[in-house]
Amino acid sequence: MRLDHFRRLRPLCPACRAAGRAAAPLALGAAALVQGDDIVEGVLVCSERLCQREHPIVDGIPIVVADIASWSAHQLPALQRRDDLSAFTESLIGDAAGPQSEFHAERSNLGIYGWAHWGDAARSGDAEGAAAPRHGGAYLGLLDACWPLLDAPPQGAWIDVGCAVGRGTVELARRGAGIAVGVDLGFAMLRVAERVRRSGRARYPLRRGGLVFDRCDVAVADVPAERIAYWCCDAAALPFADAAFAGALLLNVVDCVPAPLALLAEAGRLLAPGAAALYASPYDWSTQATPVSQWLGGAGQRGPARGSSAAELRRILSPDRAAGVDLGLVIESELEAVPWNLRTGDRAAMAYAVHAARLRRR
Numbered sequence: 001m002r003l004d005h006f007r008r009l010r011p012l013c014p015a016c017r018a019a020g021r022a023a024a025p026l027a028l029g030a031a032a033l034v035q036g037d038d039i040v041e042g043v044l045v046c047s048e049r050l051c052q053r054e055h056p057i058v059d060g061i062p063i064v065v066a067d068i069a070s071w072s073a074h075q076l077p078a079l080q081r082r083d084d085l086s087a088f089t090e091s092l093i094g095d096a097a098g099p100q101s102e103f104h105a106e107r108s109n110l111g112i113y114g115w116a117h118w119g120d121a122a123r124s125g126d127a128e129g130a131a132a133p134r135h136g137g138a139y140l141g142l143l144d145a146c147w148p149l150l151d152a153p154p155q156g157a158w159i160d161v162g163c164a165v166g167r168g169t170v171e172l173a174r175r176g177a178g179i180a181v182g183v184d185l186g187f188a189m190l191r192v193a194e195r196v197r198r199s200g201r202a203r204y205p206l207r208r209g210g211l212v213f214d215r216c217d218v219a220v221a222d223v224p225a226e227r228i229a230y231w232c233c234d235a236a237a238l239p240f241a242d243a244a245f246a247g248a249l250l251l252n253v254v255d256c257v258p259a260p261l262a263l264l265a266e267a268g269r270l271l272a273p274g275a276a277a278l279y280a281s282p283y284d285w286s287t288q289a290t291p292v293s294q295w296l297g298g299a300g301q302r303g304p305a306r307g308s309s310a311a312e313l314r315r316i317l318s319p320d321r322a323a324g325v326d327l328g329l330v331i332e333s334e335l336e337a338v339p340w341n342l343r344t345g346d347r348a349a350m351a352y353a354v355h356a357a358r359l360r361r362r
């Protein structure tokens with residue numbers, strides 16, 4: 001976390017808001033490890049006397065969530081994971097832990113998004129004979145296909161909600177944002193993103209199949225590090241002021257959260273009046289992420305949206321206020337089906353046709 005970003009973003013305490021108080025400003029409590037302009041380890045502290053919650057900064061990433069104990073229950077292994085092991089030893093540990101382990105799930109996920117976001121950079125360290133990988137950099141293909149929906153290039157502060165390993169945030173900065181803030185709850189993902197920002201290298205395990213992974217460690221050129229920030233936050237309770245952002249990416253995240261409408265409402269709160277959001281989703285609902293009752297149109301095929309999530313989004317965000325729910329956002333322009341492919345192994349991929357849209361803050 002750069003000090004100039006902290007001053008510009010003026011974060012507010014989500015624990016205060018969860019307790020029903022006005023969210024108080026966070027102060028920099030201590031910096032335990034500083035490298036150049038970055039506070040790599042330190043703590044942000046809530047300035048409200050009744051709260052004084054500490055929000056740690058680890059590996060350069062501020063962790064600013066309302067309930068750090070429940071966040072830790074899921075994220076502690078990722079937070080504590082050492083990343084100095086050779087690919088050789090990492091693969092020994094992966095084999096020992098086995099396919100049901102959290103470690104395997106984390107590596108598989110990092111490979112899926114690492115490859116989608118950074119796979120267009122040359123791959124190094126491949127084992128001989130690995131089948132030709134496909135869909136490297138598919139995220140960029142998706143972003144470029146959706147980009148014309150925006151009627152103006154990004155300016156000022158933009159937020160990339162559910163940024164994963166960070167490509168969208170880098171693209172926002174490359175394409176004009178004065179500051180691009182990537183937020184995600186997953187610490188392992190953010191660590192990959194933050195490494196790209198601070199060292200210009202994308203490093204992630206890429207699954208061939210079974211328990212077999214190769215390590216990708218590739219140079220990423222042209223990273224405007226001084227205009228990029230990654231924060232570990234819940235998309236439904238972001239630690240920033242109302243109207244703090246001039247635009248948002250909401251790509252493939254609405255079907256990954258427990259309360260999609262709360263996520264949209266939070267995006268509406270954060271955006272300045274007139275600001276645009278680039279939205280996309282495959283509506284690949286699962287109960288691991290979202291209870292069935294919250295699936296937008298994805299349950300209830302006899303309802304008004306006839307089981308179509310895209311139709312339900314249109315209904316919810318209708319510019320006709322009487323028809324829509326007032327989340328502060330309206331839907332302005334759409335693409336019905338944009339291809340988005342995620343590689344899961346050398347011989348396997350998931351193929352999506354995502355619904356994309358430009359949303360506008362009223």
Ligand SMILES: C[S@@+](CC[C@H](N)C(=O)[O-])C[C@H]1O[C@@H](n2cnc3c(N)ncnc32)[C@H](O)[C@@H]1O
Nearest residue numbers: 162163164184185186233234235251252256257
């Ligand atoms: C399907 S991935 C999409 C990532 C990226 N936007 C893309 O299009 O490639 C969804 C991301 O949302 C993150 N996520 C899930 N729930 C979240 C939450 N409540 N707050 C912030 N991020 C969340 C996940 O960790 C994951 O990185």
Ligand SMILES: [Zn+2]
Nearest residue numbers: 013016046051
């Ligand atoms: Zn507080």
